[in-house]
Amino acid sequence: MNTQQKVPVTILTGFLGSGKTTLLNRILSEEHGKRIAVIENEYGEVGIDQALVINADEEIFEMSNGCICCTVRGDLIRVLGNLMKRRDKFDYVLVETTGLADPGPVAQTFFMDDEIREEFTLDGIVTLVDAAHIEQQLGRSDESTEQIAFADVLVLNKTDLVGTEGLDTLETRLRDMNRMARVVRSEKADIPVDTVLNLSAFDLDQVLERRPTFLEPEYPFEWTGVYALEPGRYELSLAEGPDPEMSLVVKTAQGSDDAALREGAEWCVRRYADPAGSVTPGDDVPLEAHVSLQLQTSGRKSFFIQVDAPVKVGLYAQHTAEEFDMKLLRTDNGVEIPVEVERIWVAQHEHDDEVGSFAIERSGDVDPERLNAWLSEILRERGVDIFRMKGFLSIAGDPNRFVFQGVHMLFDGQPDKPWGDMPRLNQLVFIGRNLDEDAMTKGFDACLI
Amino acid sequence: MSDLNQDGPRGVLRSGWTAAVGDYAIAGGWACKGTLLVVGDAAGGVYSFEGTSGTIRWEHSEIHQGGVLAMDVHPDGTLFATAGQDGRVLIWSAEDGQVRQTIDLGNAWVENVAWSLDGQWLAASVSRRVHVFGVDGQEVWRSEDHPSTVSTLTWSASEELATACYGRVTFFGGSSGSVVQELEWQGSLVSLVLSPDGNVVACGSQDNSVHFWRRSTGEDSQMHGYPGKPSALAFDDSGTLLATGGGKDVTVWSFDGDGPEGTHPGVLEFHVKPVTTLVFARRGRRLASGARDGSVVIWSLLSDGEGGPVGVSLVGDSTSMPDVVSGLAWRPDDRGLAAFDASGGVTYWRVMDR
Numbered sequence: 001m002n003t004q005q006k007v008p009v010t011i012l013t014g015f016l017g018s019g020k021t022t023l024l025n026r027i028l029s030e031e032h033g034k035r036i037a038v039i040e041n042e043y044g045e046v047g048i049d050q051a052l053v054i055n056a057d058e059e060i061f062e063m064s065n066g067c068i069c070c071t072v073r074g075d076l077i078r079v080l081g082n083l084m085k086r087r088d089k090f091d092y093v094l095v096e097t098t099g100l101a102d103p104g105p106v107a108q109t110f111f112m113d114d115e116i117r118e119e120f121t122l123d124g125i126v127t128l129v130d131a132a133h134i135e136q137q138l139g140r141s142d143e144s145t146e147q148i149a150f151a152d153v154l155v156l157n158k159t160d161l162v163g164t165e166g167l168d169t170l171e172t173r174l175r176d177m178n179r180m181a182r183v184v185r186s187e188k189a190d191i192p193v194d195t196v197l198n199l200s201a202f203d204l205d206q207v208l209e210r211r212p213t214f215l216e217p218e219y220p221f222e223w224t225g226v227y228a229l230e231p232g233r234y235e236l237s238l239a240e241g242p243d244p245e246m247s248l249v250v251k252t253a254q255g256s257d258d259a260a261l262r263e264g265a266e267w268c269v270r271r272y273a274d275p276a277g278s279v280t281p282g283d284d285v286p287l288e289a290h291v292s293l294q295l296q297t298s299g300r301k302s303f304f305i306q307v308d309a310p311v312k313v314g315l316y317a318q319h320t321a322e323e324f325d326m327k328l329l330r331t332d333n334g335v336e337i338p339v340e341v342e343r344i345w346v347a348q349h350e351h352d353d354e355v356g357s358f359a360i361e362r363s364g365d366v367d368p369e370r371l372n373a374w375l376s377e378i379l380r381e382r383g384v385d386i387f388r389m390k391g392f393l394s395i396a397g398d399p400n401r402f403v404f405q406g407v408h409m410l411f412d413g414q415p416d417k418p419w420g421d422m423p424r425l426n427q428l429v430f431i432g433r434n435l436d437e438d439a440m441t442k443g444f445d446a447c448l449i
Numbered sequence: 450m451s452d453l454n455q456d457g458p459r460g461v462l463r464s465g466w467t468a469a470v471g472d473y474a475i476a477g478g479w480a481c482k483g484t485l486l487v488v489g490d491a492a493g494g495v496y497s498f499e500g501t502s503g504t505i506r507w508e509h510s511e512i513h514q515g516g517v518l519a520m521d522v523h524p525d526g527t528l529f530a531t532a533g534q535d536g537r538v539l540i541w542s543a544e545d546g547q548v549r550q551t552i553d554l555g556n557a558w559v560e561n562v563a564w565s566l567d568g569q570w571l572a573a574s575v576s577r578r579v580h581v582f583g584v585d586g587q588e589v590w591r592s593e594d595h596p597s598t599v600s601t602l603t604w605s606a607s608e609e610l611a612t613a614c615y616g617r618v619t620f621f622g623g624s625s626g627s628v629v630q631e632l633e634w635q636g637s638l639v640s641l642v643l644s645p646d647g648n649v650v651a652c653g654s655q656d657n658s659v660h661f662w663r664r665s666t667g668e669d670s671q672m673h674g675y676p677g678k679p680s681a682l683a684f685d686d687s688g689t690l691l692a693t694g695g696g697k698d699v700t701v702w703s704f705d706g707d708g709p710e711g712t713h714p715g716v717l718e719f720h721v722k723p724v725t726t727l728v729f730a731r732r733g734r735r736l737a738s739g740a741r742d743g744s745v746v747i748w749s750l751l752s753d754g755e756g757g758p759v760g761v762s763l764v765g766d767s768t769s770m771p772d773v774v775s776g777l778a779w780r781p782d783d784r785g786l787a788a789f790d791a792s793g794g795v796t797y798w799r800v801m802d803r
Contacts, residue, residue: 030749052515055556055557057576057577058599059597059598059615061597061615061636061637061655063635063636063637063655063656064634064635064636064654065656070656072637074597074598074615074637074655075598075657078598078600082516082518082534082558085472085473085475085491085516085775085791086472086473086491086492086516087472087473087492087793113655114677114678114723159639165722190534324578430487
């Protein structure tokens with residue numbers, strides 16, 4: 001019996017004009033020596049000799065049970081089934097979907113059909129985004145939203161048509177919708193091929209390696225600086241920056257180690273929940289209160305901090321010091337106080353899109369029976385709204401890590417490497433529509449032993 | 450399965466010969482009154498072997514660029530048709546391996562090809578359409594677009610052409626191409642078989658079920674509970690037994706009496722991997738099954754669908770690893786059985802007890 005490795009498949013999605021064909025041609029021209037088959041649903045101008053290009057109309061097959069999670073792509077089953085009969089099998093398959101394709105059935109095909117599952121593995125979903133037009137598209141169609149939510153890699157293309165600020169805003173919005181995806185920017189889909197191929201995208205370790213902070217909690221502030229101060233009067237000086245105002249909390253008795261910073265951050269989250277007092281240039285900044293520094297005037301602006309005893313203060317600021325060239329100086333001699341410790345936090349954003357993502361990270365073991373019951377329940381009740389999930393679990397009594405992934409209600413998991421000396425913990429990421437993060441996190445917490 | 454390999458074929462199966470084609474053997478059949486076996490492969494080659502010895506008579510490699518997708522021998526055994534990824538249908542003379550007619554259907558895969566039972570018509574499907582040709586290769590009619598790609602097609606004894614696609618089975622008049630009947634059901638129909646009298650239409654569905662209709666009454670039923678999709682289906686010559694794959698067991702439904710509704714099917718256990726192909730002998734309740742594990746079994750069945758193996762073997766010879774069985778073909782006199790496999794192997798056994 002043949003026990004060859006499964007052939008990886010990359011799905012390229014994205015609206016018409018987002019640059020799919022350009023990227024496809026780029027991959028084909030760079031990946032010499034690999035036998036690549038391309039299945040095209042959109043009849044583009046792929047003109048590379050070495051690849052076998054197969055045109056196939058998108059055919060969505062829903063099952064009589066009406067379950068959207070059982071919906072598969074008949075064209076892929078048919079074409080892939082025939083491709084795998086060749087002795088000179090392909091090293092790689094690329095599927096270029098139409099701009100309006102729903103990525104759900106495409107991904108589900110690799111879970112639902114036994115023969116396809118036996119021969120192929122879904123390596124990753126790459127979504128091309130036309131940076132200049134995606135804002136309108138997101139407003140108009142569910143497909144573009146879902147293409148973003150399902151992606152392992154988001155290629156922000158045609159960046160030359162949009163300013164840096166616009167791109168940052170767009171990237172923030174896309175990241176809110178899909179925390180799991182890697183975002184890369186390009187002008188003409190000119191990105192390194194290895195950012196879209198051989199991703200093993202369903203491997204959460206790789207995601208964590210790329211973006212170690214993505215499971216961290218979000219804070220309403222982006223930066224903290226700790227300063228050791230003698231009694232006296234200090235000037236907080238800011239140049240012009242990206243925002244006409246900036247929120248700030250000055251915490252006293254701030255330690256400089258990691259635990260003290262986290263503790264301080266949690267305390268400041270509560271201060272940030274209070275309404276901000278407006279502080280104009282020349283005014284004193286009250287300690288341990290949420291203030292909004294008014295920065296509308298041009299040039300450098302100064303605010304003042306009064307300290308009556310030796311103390312370490314933590315400045316928890318909405319922006320980084322660098323963005324405003326922010327300095328702390330003694331007023332009597334004009335000497336700049338060096339920052340003792342700096343810390344960047346994952347900044348919180350407005351979540352206005354229906355589609356979003358969140359992560360759960362908990363140390364300790366889970367009870368397999370409770371976990372199973374909980375997962376079955378959320379998949380049954382919320383499976384339609386959960387686009388993708390992946391992660392790993394520490395199951396009580398099992399020496400191995402358990403890794404899982406899912407598309408809608410479909411769940412696939414298996415034992416992974418042994419925990420060994422690693423601390424046992426659980427990490428889960430969910431991407432979906434209108435997901436109740438609090439309820440799901442509580443539900444998971446109830447599975448912990 | 451290793452003990453099976455060492456012992457060679459058992460029961461009614463006796464060693465015949467083995468041969469090889471250039472790539473995955475897609476399909477094959479007996480021509481020239483069972484004296485010649487023709488086989489097409491995934492590299493687009495077409496081969497013929499002497500029925501008694503396995504000696505190659507003629508071969509054409511890479512004739513269908515991209516690979517052969519389907520093949521069918523004309524009922525009189527002198528002609529056969531092949532179809533491939535190159536968008537062509539070829540009509541061959543079996544005896545000498547000459548292409549008699551070349552039909553070009555454009556830049557799309559031709560996935561199915563079948564002769565009508567009286568040998569007058571040849572049907573071929575391309576994407577959402579079927580075309581019907583005469584023996585001379587001239588098109589007689591073509592259908593409108595189906596709702597999706599035609600997955601399979603077959604002819605009834607009364608020369609109607611039946612096609613299956615997502616959500617529908619359609620019957621066309623063989624000579625006119627007019628739509629005679631449409632049977633609808635929401636599901637992806639991956640296989641299709643008709644009872645010999647044409648009354649029962651059975652389809653395997655992607656959702657791991659078998660759906661069937663009785664054309665005379667319009668009633669339909671569904672058989673659930675398969676672990677996989679039933680892509681292999683076969684009716685016996687009396688129309689009593691419907692053998693179905695969809696897992697490693699062969700499930701046999703009996704249409705005896707009021708069945709199969711409300712009855713228990715026969716469940717034939719031997720294969721350790723999913724069944725890929727099922728073919729009844731021309732006469733009698735004798736079924737051949739092949740599976741992904743490379744095993745081939747001949748079953749003797751009762752009218753209630755129960756039965757047991759009377760012959761077993763693995764494909765290939767004792768030196769090779771058995772690979773997925775892609776097809777089986779009984780010799781027209783039922784005294785021989787040929788198997789095609791995913792490694793390009795062709796295995797022939799004599800079938801003894803008749």
